[in-house]
Amino acid sequence: MDLSDLIPRSVNDSGAILFWVILFILIIVIVLLYYYAKRMKKKVARIQQEMTTQLDTVKKSKEKTMKDLSEVKSKVDKILKEDKKE
Numbered sequence: 001m002d003l004s005d006l007i008p009r010s011v012n013d014s015g016a017i018l019f020w021v022i023l024f025i026l027i028i029v030i031v032l033l034y035y036y037a038k039r040m041k042k043k044v045a046r047i048q049q050e051m052t053t054q055l056d057t058v059k060k061s062k063e064k065t066m067k068d069l070s071e072v073k074s075k076v077d078k079i080l081k082e083d084k085k086e
Helices: 014-085
Strands: none
């Protein structure tokens, strides 16, 4: 096989034409996969950031709830002590 065999000389030179069509399609597929992977990487990073933010919000909410519950418990304990004294 010679390099000149890859250049189509006529419309009937189907082997060379097929080679270039397949090569062109492969290049397009590779470029599309590259851009798709790049876009997905950005999307995954954004989703991870959102999940981290939501997790922080849940943790803060839980801490606030526990603080509120401890305040209620201390008030109830105080009321019970006062009732026992009387």
